[in-house]
Amino acid sequence: xxxxxxxxxxxxxxxxxxxxxxxxxxxxxxxxxxxxxxxxxxxxxxxxxxxxxxxxxxxxxxxxxxxxxxxxxxxxxxxxxxxxxxxxxxxxxxxxxxxxxxxxxxxxxxxxxxxxxxxxxxxxxxxxxxxxxxxxxxxxxxxxxxxxxxxxxxxxxxxxxxxxxxxxxxxxxxxxxxxxxxxxxxxxxxxxxxxxxxxxxxxxxxxxxxxxxxxxxxxxxxxxxxxxxxxxxxxxxxxxxxxxxxxxxxxxxxxxxxxxxxxxxxxxxxxxxxxxxx
Ligand SMILES: N[C@@H](CCC(=O)N[C@@H](CS)C(=O)NCC(=O)O)C(=O)O
Numbered sequence: 001x002x003x004x005x006x007x008x009x010x011x012x013x014x015x016x017x018x019x020x021x022x023x024x025x026x027x028x029x030x031x032x033x034x035x036x037x038x039x040x041x042x043x044x045x046x047x048x049x050x051x052x053x054x055x056x057x058x059x060x061x062x063x064x065x066x067x068x069x070x071x072x073x074x075x076x077x078x079x080x081x082x083x084x085x086x087x088x089x090x091x092x093x094x095x096x097x098x099x100x101x102x103x104x105x106x107x108x109x110x111x112x113x114x115x116x117x118x119x120x121x122x123x124x125x126x127x128x129x130x131x132x133x134x135x136x137x138x139x140x141x142x143x144x145x146x147x148x149x150x151x152x153x154x155x156x157x158x159x160x161x162x163x164x165x166x167x168x169x170x171x172x173x174x175x176x177x178x179x180x181x182x183x184x185x186x187x188x189x190x191x192x193x194x195x196x197x198x199x200x201x202x203x204x205x206x207x208x209x210x211x212x213x214x215x216x217x218x219x220x221x222x223x224x225x226x227x228x229x230x231x232x233x234x235x236x237x238x239x240x241x242x243x244x245x246x247x248x249x250x251x252x253x254x255x256x257x258x259x260x261x262x263x264x265x266x267x268x269x270x271x272x273x274x275x276x277x278x
Contacts, residue, residue, distance in 0.1 A: 003087065004077040008061045012075040017042040020062060021069045022049050023245035024214075026123065027081040028069040029207035032245070034085050036237035037198060038092050042071075052140055055147055066147055082116055085200055097200045108194040111201035114179060115208060120156050122175035123208060129164030129172065131215040131258055133265070136161065176212065180222050187224035191231065198235070206232050210242055214251040215258075 006012060019035065019042045021028035035042050047053045047068050055066040063070040063079045070079045071087075078087045089098050099105050115123075128134065136144060136157045145154045159168070183205065186193055193201035209229045213219055219226050232238060247254050 002079045002083050004062075004064075004079065006061060006077060010058075011062060011072055011077060014072045014075055016074070018045055018072040019043070019069060020045045020047050020059065020071070022047055024211060024247070025049070025068050026207035026211045027067075027119070029210065029242050029245070030081045030203050031069045031071065031084050031088075032241035033203045033206065033237055034088050034097060034200070036241040037097060037203070037235075038088060038095060040088070040092060050135060052136070055140075055144060060147060064147075065150060066144075067153075082112055085112075085203070089200075097198065097203065099195050099197070099199055101195070104195045104199075108199045108201040111193050112204040115204040118175055118179060120152055122172045122179075123212070124156060125164060125168055125172035126176060126217070127211060127215055128160045129169040131255065133258075133261075134160040176208075176217070177221075180219075180225060183228075184222045184224050187228045191228070193228075202228075202232060207242070210246070214246070214254060216251065216255050 017035065017040055019028075019031060021032065021044070023046065047059060049068070053059060054063075054068060060066055062072060062077045065079065067079070069081055069084060070077055071084050072078075073087070073091070078084050085097070089096070099108055134157070138161055141154075141158060141161070144157060148154050183193065192198060193205065206229065209219070209225065213229075233243075249257070
């Protein structure tokens, strides 16, 4: 489990739970949901990914991979959303988010692992390829590739700058659709993904629904997932963990704003290119 050791006084002196996160980051949403479901107090530190704050030295001292989320609990940094949830479960077992029954616990972990395993190849590829576009600048890539030990992530960001192919995006969509079909089957006659209570399985997947839905993924084929998400949105944890961190405009307006931003950026870059060619 990435519980990291550090001797940086600004980190070791922190008391309580400090969360380093970003509003629309689905991995951050998971940790916020777990903290809220467990009724824990936490101090928010928003990390501006657009401004590359995540690869500044002060943040790399907390998470050497430069990724959100991370927590610092009583001076100890813990990274990776699945490991943070396991850590919180161990330190704050009530209310339990991992079922006591070992078979159900294995099922819940399998749902969580499925979400983690699809993060780059499916979720991020669909989100950035079909909607957001690149969030790094070409000039950031040299430094990023030097500090980022996860080479899949480096390749991902390079590809988001070079452009995903239609095939990449379709493969991602298909992987997501396969997972949602599995969820739809389960949720047709069950209130939760595992057992009869909220678990890390629901916490792993609700953020995917929220982010993909906001960016225009088609949920019409999945009425049971939509009904589950509506129930999830009524939980007291939802507002503090997700609702309060979402853009204050409806999804359709956000999608138009993203398209305009991308069109403007590509116009600027083609003007720059034609100026250098003259
Ligand atoms: N495996 C990590 C993935 C975390 C991750 O990819 N976070 C994204 C936001 S959702 C991030 O920090 N991206 C910044 C970057 O790639 O530079 C986890 O589960 O916590």
